[in-house]
Amino acid sequence: MNTSTISDSEQNTFQPPQWLQACLLANGDPNHQYHTEDNRLICQAYEFAYELHKQQTRKSGEPYIVHPVAVAGLLRDLGGDSAMIAAGFLHDVVEDTEVSLEEIESRFGEQVRQLVEGVTKLSKFEFSSKTERQAENFRRMFLAMAKDIRVIVVKLADRLHNMRTLQHLSLEKQQAIALETKEIFAPLANRLGIGRLKWELEDLSFKYLEPEAYRTMQNHIAEKRTDREARIEKVTQLLKDRLQTIGIKIIEIQGRPKHLYGIYQKMCLQQKQFNEIYDIAGLRLIVDNKEECYRALAIVHDTFRPIPGRFKDYIGLPKSNRYQSLHTSVVGLNGRPLEVQIRTLEMHQVAEYGIAAHWKYKESGGSNQVQVSSGDEKFTWLRQLLEWQNDLKDAQEYIDSLRDNLFEDDVYVFTPQGDVMVLARGATPVDFAYRIHTEIGNHIKGAKVNGRWSVLDCSLENGDIVEIITSKNSHPSLDWLNFVVTPTARNRIRQWYKRSHNEENVARGRELLERELGKGGLEALLKSPSMQSVAQRCNYQKVEDLLAALGYGEITVSNVVNRLREIVKDQQSISKESNPELTTTKLQETTKKSTSVPVGSQYPIIGVEGLLYHLAGCCQPIPGEKIIGVVTRNARGIAIHNQNCPNIEGVEGDRLIPVSWNTVNGNGRPHTYPVDLAMEVIDRVGVFKDILSRLSDQNINVRNAGVKTSWGKPAMITLSIEVINHRQLESTISQIKNMSDVLNLRRLNQLDEL
Template sequence: MNLTVSPTLPTDCQLPRWLETCLLSHQEDSDGHTAECPEEKSNNLLVCKAFQFAYSLHKGQRRASGEPYICHPIEVANLLRDLGGDSAMIAAGFLHDVVEDTDITSEEIEAQFGQDVRRLVEGVTKLSKFNFESKTERQAENFRRMFLAMAQDVRVIVVKLADRLHNMRTLEHLNDQKRRRIALETMEIFAPLANRLGIGRFKWELEDLSFKYLEPEAYRKMQEYVSEKRADREARLRQVAETLRQRLESADITVGDVSSRPKHLYSIYRKMEMQKKDFHEIYDIAAVRLIVGTHEECYRALAIAHDAFRPIPGRFKDYIGLPKPNRYQSLHTVVIGTKGKPIEVQIRTLEMHHVAEYGIAAHWKYKETGTSSNARVTTDDDKFTWLRQLLEWQKDLKDAQEFLENVKGNLFDEDVYVFTPDGDVIPLARGATSVDFAYRIHTEVGNHCAGAKVNGRLVTLDTPLQNGDIVEILTQKNGHPSLDWLNFVVTAGARNRIRQWYKRSHRDENIARARDMLEKELGKNGFEALLKSAPAQAAAERCNYQSVEDLLAGLGYGEVTLNLVVNRLREAVKAQQPPIATDHSKAAHGTESLLTGMLTTGPKLKPISSASPILGIEGLLHHVAGCCNPLPGEPIIGVVGLGSRGISIHRQGCPNLEEIPGDRLIPVSWNPLEQNGNRQTYPVHVRIEVIDRVGVLKDILSHLSDLQINVHKAQVKTFPGQTAEIDLGLDVRDHAHLEQTFNQIRKMTDVLKLRRISEIE
């Protein structure tokens, strides 16, 4: 690839020194030949060309601050270079907005810069379109896509984080509403992501900048607190640092660096809020960091620090022996420094410091340093354990609201570390119990869990585990999950597997429910033959099920919708059967009659001008029967009343019709024009069997609210140690609207059964 760059340096924006040097090194001489490039010529040339390409496309564009737009891509690329990103990442930093803001296509990016750069630019462009404050379903889908993008190439998220960090640095130029929206999204999504990826320098700055716009008064107070007596605090820190340096050198410990700093504003504020303390009560507002040579020297330095200054009991944390999920390693201790003021001391090697600052990017920036002989070897799988777990359970979690809660909990939660009897370390979310531990070991261990021993002593299954606990799970062959477990497990994996077990245990009921749904939709004639036919098996496979029975089970508890199954059946029939002649005499029975019916579109209705919602009783007094509450779209029949109430409209098949003589029955039907154009609602009553837990009714009502379904009545029945029943009175427009509502409710993971009932008592 013959890449060249312009010899003219831009004059309308400040260039980093490295970029200026790169551009100058690739200027063409007067003969048109490219000058000799320094080492890694092609990589530098790719970066330079990406800059020139972005500069030409963004020329004339301005940011809200009034500065040239190209300043933003330059800063993003600069952040990525500081992280040690490769040439493709830095090029993507320059180009990340060109597809969205100019007429350039992804194909042109690939033609100019290769497939790797195109993939990164496309990934960042897609992430930029995600709206994390929109409706629950869309927000959940955006999270799913974001985590999938991370799993495919984590560099996409790192480029996006650099983009977000520079946008946060220039946020003051937007209006207050936009500032708060972007700051909230940053605090809830991007700062936790930076933390999970271990990029500490991004995480702290994103949090402080978000804090500045979300809580401006609290931010100002924290600035005042930290700035007060700053000179005195810095003098104390320098004195402690110098004392430690001298002690370490006397003990022949290699000291790479000794530095001191105050903690970040949001970190102090959050600690004050969580611990309900005033500023002067927080111990570790200031910290001294010691960089030594080896793991062994870390622990020797700790002993020296404790000998030089009195340690505060219970304030020691060993993140070297038990690293954080983002690979952070360090020793933390709090000691009483000079003048009786507490000071945190952090001790780590240079390699650990690189990981603490750069996280996942540390092996890009410092790959040339290699790995010390004493360093703990960490595979790529170890680095992304939390991401892999998210991807595993999100496949099965259908309810969008719960998915979002678990995602945010997984991003924010700190882990506790417990051990198996064999000494293997298992990280779990804070507050996790023995049941969470059991399911983390294996699904079958969780399903057959009957008890637990922690540190050799029997404990109740709901006992929260602590750092360093040794956990042994006791199992029984006939054991099974209890509904009570859902009241105390905290990990999404455990909660999801408990619910899966209960849904599988109701498999026969789900299959029966699905058969009823399909029979009502397709009719009885030939129904059994259809389920045993090749088109039915093909439809099951199209819906990602191995058998027709599996498909029915999925339909029964809402994994797939009735419309999808019917459409897949119709497509399978069409593909496997030749056109059927109009002679229906030989198709009066069996599968062929049903298949023919499935392939027809139904009779066309003539326009009707009547304003009455029900045809056949125009001008007569009538009412909808409360015993069955028929809905538009359902077959109905009229019953002539014996009193003065006129004609009552029932669903066909209503049990109350069995005792009605035939001479009182009147054929009636819904007016299709009135049904299509009218937004009138009709009452319907449903019973939902759910796994009993705190907040389940609230979640269901919230889900219905999102669907804009009015609930005019609600009643809950609970039974100790069993499932609960929730009876709801809903207002829906027609039968299709009810089916749509049913399908959405069945997707909720706590819902086991759902059916229509007569009026709630």
Template sequence: MDMATTTTCPIQVQIPDWLQSCLSNDGHSAANLSEGLSESDRDLIARSFTFAHNLHEGQCRASGEPYINHPIAVASLLRDLGGTGTTIAAGFLHDIVEDTEVTPEELEERFGPEVRQLVEGVTKLSKFNFSSKTERQAENFRRMFVAMAKDVRVVVVKLADRLHNMRTLEHLPDEKRRRIALETREIFAPLANRLGIGRFKWELEDLSFKYLEPEAYRHIQELVAERRADREQRLSTAAQILRERLEEAGIQCLDVSGRPKHLYSIYQKMQRQDKAFHEIYDVAALRVLVETKPECYRALAVVHDAYRPIPGRFKDYIGLPKPNHYQSLHTAVIGHSGKPLEVQIRTLQMHHVAEYGIAAHWKYKEGGGSHCISPEDEKFSWLRQLLEWQNDLKDAQEYLDSIKDNLFEDEVYVFTPQGDVVALTRGATPIDFAYRIHTEVGNHCAGAKVNDRMVTLDTELQNGDIVEIITQKNSHPSLDWLNYAVTASARNRIRQWYKRSHREENIARGRSMLEKEVGKNGFEALLKSEPMKEAAQACNYQTTEDLLAALGYGEVTLVQVVNRLRDAAKSRQKEEEQQEATSLEEEVAVREMNAAPPAPPASTGKSPITGIEGMVYRLAGCCNPVPGEPIIGVVTQGNRGISIHRQGCHNLEQVDGDRLIPVNWNQNQVEVAKAPTYPINIQIEVMDRVGVLKDILSRLSDNNVNVRKAEVKTYPCKPAAIDLCIDIRNRQQLDRIFNQIRQMSDVIHLRRLGNSQED
């Protein structure tokens, strides 16, 4: 979807013939041009188009054409894939909820629950506020995959929407073009490939290539164009020879045709294999279509008899289909001109699956089967993994990285001892294999055999390996496994086991953190109180212990828990005004009142601290206060000025009350754009893996936080400790980065150094 403007569009609405036939009362014409659509389908299509046309009336795209041309193009792509009236109607209406005042309930009333479900699944979360573009993007994908699990057509509509937007991307600013093209190449093209929709995948990749690497795109385009005539002549001659040979062998050949190689795939092979353009075998390719699977193998023998095969260039995707169910025989031969030629051999049904993927179920279904594909199907194992990570991976960037890792097809195929095929990410190890079989197999893995030979658990698996996992009841994951587990699912399960196995330790840590915040008085009663249970449920945990454990290993922040407790206490106080208040809000208020006298009013001066104008002062190194935190001044002994502490600092317990001075942060200084920064020391306990420090530093950089010092301490088979000194402007910035770092699945514990109080 691109933003529409309301004005007079110089270009007319473009209504294709198939749509015109649905709008027409000529039943004979409609039957011819809308083949495969029932009368009720055509009626739904006509009504949805009219509704969308009226709502988008007067809106123009960035190109100047009427906005309705975009929904028409999306619906046309879905119609070409064989979508029913419901799917095509969703194509017309996919932007309605986002761009107009129409509600999902009104959509359902007009067009039915299926159309509503598809449109809601495609709709972005543009009406909600997120702290970053990364978080917004992650939430969009979370929502889309959940909707896809209910009905896979959601993502097909989304792909059609993205494909037409990519076709018209030249009308957008350069920065926006690159951002959309990068997202398309990293997410949507691999997603189309996972669904097997080859015709979408290739075009999305080529269009992304065009905008992300324009010089390389033009170079490959020129190389392909220069030799087109010679290539077409060679393909035509080879096709004629193969037709004759196949006929002589008694094989009915449905088609032999040249297959254009897509520019991005040529570029990828040149880069990956470090080869020149003329060294790529399948720039010139023939596709042979036959009737049956046995004839595919007979046709292969004919091809190898007619031309000399190139060793090591044969792939049998019929016997071992790709995860998206693509099937074909691929072989590379030396053609009659002495140049390499790729030949693909498949049946007509295999060809339909290769072109339409999951949509082949609609376009070439028999007996009118259901259009809703269940994600329980084996082909959707990757989708189930993405759904499992919805709750496990709290950090937006980690979730996006997991999506990208899972969608790319670069895979290795290995076998279980029983002969079952298991597809893993290339570079996967026995640990990845064990967790792919079952979580408990991974958790109790003690060793592995590959091709009947004992191997180490970091051994890289190769195509065709037979892998056997040796388990023992007392075995358990090691933190070292994180360094050589390749798949995101394996790494996530290792982290989850570690957190669960240290549950008691995490509960104790969470109790300690909360107790230091609310005080010891009445703490045990607080843990058993109804407000505490309500706070746990508000944070999406079933019990108080679950909440404390999550607090202990950083899945939820102390600020979040305190806020939920405060909200629960307020609610209960309104309901039971006569009941003695035991809420966290009152305990914190009493403690703060006893800690210091009232703070002075804010000043309009230039000093960061008010209440000590004209005096020498320094910030106490024991607690390193920052703007936004309650502070108090202490007259130092020896006439060395005023020391500024955080209220609640443990060193204040030793100070006489007559040495305390009420002070406050100067709000005018705190809110200026170039406010001063203050050094803060923090310690992060993490799973010891390669790149974890880089991931933490990138989050600090995203928040414009300078790192003064970094020190990493590692221990064998134990978590690592990262000590950082960072520059912070105020408490709000500190809370924000603490929250982002705690959401990283590798982070076990995060605390602020300098005093006994943890944040």
């Protein structure tokens, strides 16, 4: 935001909208009929926000208070209660001023605080990439939505007004915000059934992402408007007369122009030109009750010839966002196709306002807070997001899965008992099995679709009846990851693999820890109270669980050793069960005085100037790791080892040379150092590309790479990369390990064998 100050005269140019003026007037008059607690909360929130934002401007140059007032107005139009409207005024104060959430709660109550907190970005936290920040913002937002769904309605109102004023930002920011709006926020509005927000968010995104196509669509619509409106008027009058003749009460009948992005999408999907798209406008018919919806449908089909295959009954089978309506396409006047929607007033309110209709049109009193309960089917999609979002630690994979699963392209299938299951388009019997229960998926042997045996990777269609056949001896296959489409199924398959290979993972974890700390005393250390404390600090119940996590790469050896050092420091000594020698030789930091050289020396190692030296292949030390020089016996000069390298334990003291790193050479450019990595990954298409992409994001050069695959087994990848220091290596390893397809990753040396 722009924090430049504005003059008093510029402040006075802001005039609150009429609805807000009415609130302020009523609040100032104790005898006014609208002088209520709700009105008082709204006015106090506005006045507080006005004072905080009064010296700030937007990029457009207008007073910043215009934005929160507009957001609050949108929430009021959606039927939001006083807490929501107050949150609209206050949604930016925590991020852009010195006001804390605690002060918000003390002034305006817990509900307003929760709404503001749910909308507030993570602007005061540091992240290594924009993707990580974006992912964490969405994680927080969805968790807040689970507590109170009104959070996302406030956020949608905020995003809509920002989109309406996007022209004042740079082209790069316009496209970034528009893309996020199209991929995340418009689908969210759709999931919540708020059609009026969804359509405008899509059109505004379309305007900035594809400006030429947007202008072309605008021109096409303007050219055809007169003929279209005349044709719709004739159809409207014809249907109105026939419906009234048989006594159907018409609440409303009107033309319904489709939004620009909707028409453009249809042109792209059907590979048609604009003049080949006839149903760019439709007719919406609102009647009194459900029975009359079907009676009106019969009249429409009797008046105009229905087009086969174009009838959809969303009343009998509502969409997952609670949308209900009858859709039919008929051949209208002049032989032109016409889409007709038939619904009740209540259905129309839900179609327009979605979840907001819950509080906008309800007749009973009480709090409007909407929580997501386990039995509430309309929020199944949100509960599923919450179930798998913690399993996806990689930020990019989380964003991709979020984007893919927000789009409402669902398929409705049935159990043999007639229960409806909503799955993502392209879902398979395996996705269906895991949707029912994890154990059903883990023991699926086969599937019947509509009474016939089916392969497990077939895509299910609307109306399919699916029966899962299980067996105690059946178990998941890693090949399933190549065709399942739901994050739940993918995560359950990976979890099963990790559990089923627990012994291998524990052994691998023990090996990694032994390599880091040495073999002597390791068994006693693993059984000690200190190691149990390490496990608990790393959120594992047992040491064995910690070793398994080390084995399949969920946690790094450095994290474990650092936790152990913290405990040793806190307790001043390790429990008697552990090896005292291990404590002194491996856990205490070694301090050796290094030889000083002028800054800018061409030698990367300080202390070996003018001498022949090389980095030891057994430990491949890199800057950030404590090193020591060893005079070799084979005329190869000085070998630079990590101070914790097991190979230097028996070296005589007179062969040791104190050395340290010089991270800048004479040209001011950092040196790079080779590091070899080996990883075990799930063998799927594109996994190697994803790994290389993360290395590229870290500016890591790959010197060499190798891949080995075996049918039905994880793939083995070896990489030789160049890093600047230990910190960059740890960051790189963390980025790769957080990928859910990476089962194990370890640093190699020349003694390792794959």
